[in-house]
Amino acid sequence: MGDYERVRLVTLGGPGVGKSSIWIFLTRLGPQFPAMRRLSIATAHAFLIVYSLGNRESFELAKVFFDEIQEQRGDFQETPIA
Template identity: 50%
Template sequence: MRRLSIATSHAFILVYSVDSMSSFEEIRRIIEQIKEQRSNYAEIPIVVV
């Protein structure tokens, strides 16, 4: 499901918990997945909340 979402999304809003370092680290992994799957990732809005 995540691969399909990454492949077809026009923007990303990534949310993590401020009291959970593991959720923040997961955001980093997701951003790396976006970079791997989308050659135009620099043009895609990514917001981290």
């Protein structure tokens, strides 16, 4: 692992909002899609919730993802969420 610490960042968002584009930009290795969102939420160190400004439904879905994080993580107030 070298001289850095691994951080598990979970990206949540509706279809077509740009999650894959963000991951390609950040990693240049291509996106990774979590098979099980519940497990991903439970083990994440941070969250990135993505929505499209041109799609109201994707914004509503972002609120659902935030609610899921709150429900599943007792420490959500100490967990970075953007």
